[in-house]
Amino acid sequence: xxxxxxxxxxxxxxxxxxxxxxxxxxxxxxxxxxxxxxxxxxxxxxxxxxxxxxxxxxxxxxxxxxxxxxxxxxxxxxxxxx
Numbered sequence: 001x002x003x004x005x006x007x008x009x010x011x012x013x014x015x016x017x018x019x020x021x022x023x024x025x026x027x028x029x030x031x032x033x034x035x036x037x038x039x040x041x042x043x044x045x046x047x048x049x050x051x052x053x054x055x056x057x058x059x060x061x062x063x064x065x066x067x068x069x070x071x072x073x074x075x076x077x078x079x080x081x082x
Contacts, residue, residue, distance in 0.1 A: 004072075005069070005071050005072050006040075007036070007065060007068050007069055007072075007076055008027075008029065008038075010034030010064065010065060010068055011027060011038045011040070011061075011065060011078060012025075012027060014061050014064070014065075015027065015040050015042070015050060015061075018046070018049045018050055018057065019042055019043065019046035019049055019050065020043075020045070020049075021043045021045070021046055024042060024043040024047075025040070025041070025042050026040070026041040026042075027039070027040050028041075030044075034075060034077075035069065035074055035076050035077065036065050036069065036074065036075070036076040036077075037076070037077055037078075037079055038065070038076065038077070038078045038079070039079050039081050040080050040081065041080075041081045042080075045082070047080060048078070049082055050080055054075070057060060058074065058078065058080060059066055061078050062077055062078050065077065068079055
């Protein structure tokens with residue numbers, strides 16, 4: 001089991017890999033009662049790439065982030081901002 005998990009880096013890598021304009025990606029991390037929430041803002045033209053058809057991409061991203069966070073005993077999710 002890894003000692004540390006870089007969830008911040010994972011979210012950044014996943015989002016910037018999907019978009020055409022990675023320099024426009026903004027990720028804010030906030031704590032909530034349910035765990036950590038990563039709020040992702042992209043260029044409006046790239047938002048659809050992060051969400052995917054019928055939300056498949058964002059669902060897969062949430063699954064990966066939640067699994068990585070569970071290794072540290074915490075919970076995390078990803079939200080896409082308009």
